[in-house]
Amino acid sequence: MNRKGILIVVSGFSGVGKGTLMKCLTERYGHYALSISATTRPPRKGEEDGREYFFKTKEEFEQLIKEERLIEYACYCGNYYGTPCDYVEDQMEQGRDVILEIELQGALKVRQKYPEALLLFVMPPDAQTLLSRLQTRGTETEDVIRARLERAVEESQDVEKYDYMIINDDLEQSVEKLHSLIESQHYKMSRNLDFVRQIRKEIKELAKGE
């Protein structure tokens, strides 16, 4: 595969099922890579450096910030979390389409740095379905569910900033929709300018020569 990979940012309300969707997509098609975040939080039992996260010391992380080697980063609960450029760019160079699961603020930073990135929002078919999915997780209290819905209201204010939306109704169909959508982004003219230059040159030679 000699085509360059695409960077895809995926966001969606809590409970919309984007985790499952990404898991199915990457399992079914071998050329996707999930981006791996860097963090200063200590590894939990069973977590491996370079698999769940790139584990960094505070000094290392701040060095990455200083050298602008993070696409985006944020601080939650006293720990840094961020997306290292190197990993993402390596994967794209190898022809992998790289998926980044982050929220809007991060998504907009990605777009600044990579204007060709695809910003995608996963939607529930309707609000009631979202609520049911939050409830059937079974682990959340009424208050937590209410808080998630309120967060969803906030997030919904800005969804127009995304390029595309996929309605996650049927998982199977959503995986295929998502795959076709990403696949078709490879046909964008702006991603094929080398090909265009090449064929223009070839046709010119044929028209002159023969």
Place this chain on the structure above:
Amino acid sequence: MNRKGILIVVSGFSGVGKGTLMKCLTERYGHYALSISATTRPPRKGEEDGREYFFKTKEEFEQLIKEERLIEYACYCGNYYGTPCDYVEDQMEQGRDVILEIELQGALKVRQKYPEALLLFVMPPDAQTLLSRLQTRGTETEDVIRARLERAVEESQDVEKYDYMIINDDLEQSVEKLHSLIESQHYKMSRNLDFVRQIRKEIKELAKGE
């Protein structure tokens, strides 16, 4: 189907096989419509009004121009040819994705009038294949083939203005690529703003209520 149709402009060098491609696409999937042009040239034997063309008198055609009811038009060999808005818009309202096979000048006029239109260029895999396809038609002299290649050189100057390109290598695969590409355009955020408004309202009610 209650989604609105998309307008798709398809261009490509002579000999690239876009006619066959469109034929296969529209035969395989029932929701595509090929746009029908209006013309002042007299019908040929076997041609039917509203099937091959909408046949118009010069006065009727000039009336359409005056009333701005053509998306684009041009004059070749003393006859007018153009694309009537009404037919295209009716089809889109009915949920059909409408395909317009025209050249760059027309394509740019379409974009002016319908900024959401999808502009697509069909490419041969390489120049040699284009030449072979022109030669195996068997009906063209060397001079005609040379002229077609020269025309292709001219057309190739502006292909960057199209949104997407499809390489027509294997017909079967190209039909599917084209279909996925058009299908995925329906997921564009800008085409789903009604859905976004609706779900935002629903989630807001759920978060408040209950």
